[in-house]
Amino acid sequence: MKALCIKDGTPIVEDLVNTIIANREYLSEIDGAIGDGDHGINMAKGFNICADSIKGKSLTVAEALDVLSDSLMEGIGGSMGPLYGSIFMGMADSVRGRDKIDAQGFGIMLRGGLSCLQDVSTAGVGDKCLMDTLIPAVEAYELAQQQNKSFVESLSLMKGAATAGRDSTIDLVAKIGRASRLGERSRGVLDAGATSCCLILNRLADSVEQRLV
Secondary structure, three states: OOEEEHHHHHHHHHHHHHHHHHOHHHHHHHHHHHOOOOHHHHHHHHHHHHHHHHOOOOOOHHHHHHHHHHHHHHHOOOOHHHHHHHHHHHHHHHHOOOOEEEHHHHHHHHHHHHHHHHOOOOOOOOOOOOHHHHHHHHHHHHHHHHOOOOHHHHHHHHHHHHHHHHHHHHHOOOOOOHHHHHHHHHOOOOOHHHHHHHHHHHHHHHHHHHOEO
């Protein structure tokens, strides 16, 4: 049965850092349509803080996610720092003390991240936010596991659900955040949070898959 070595935390989080930094301008461009236009800038700032903190260190998955959570909570202004910080904190707590992360363990990690976020946010699917990506992705992974799909198949289905969730925000009217004040004018563009969440989940899946042994 394939599993992820718990000691692969640093390179996995570095992959997430590189993905956000590479998409900084794209995310800010999307955000500029109905928001402040700084989502990519702020996310890159937080992830860069994390990169500096983990550079040269050999961290477990939980330890690396802890650093990422702290970096985002302390380094990003507005709502996104606490929201993403909560996701990664919940993920870290869910795998702390494990010697490996198998398919079931990864599902627990995903659910832990979502549950921790739901402790601080009442948003859900349909609100035009990162929940439109995260919730379907977690549920798709869990369903795949219930259907006895392999780790790799489950990751693929999670990615598909994350992408579909992101794309669904184009047709939604924002119900939370600054964009909600635009009403119908918020329809017709992707949500920046849903887009960054999709980038993170897809890269996480690819990074984990590459390291399964």
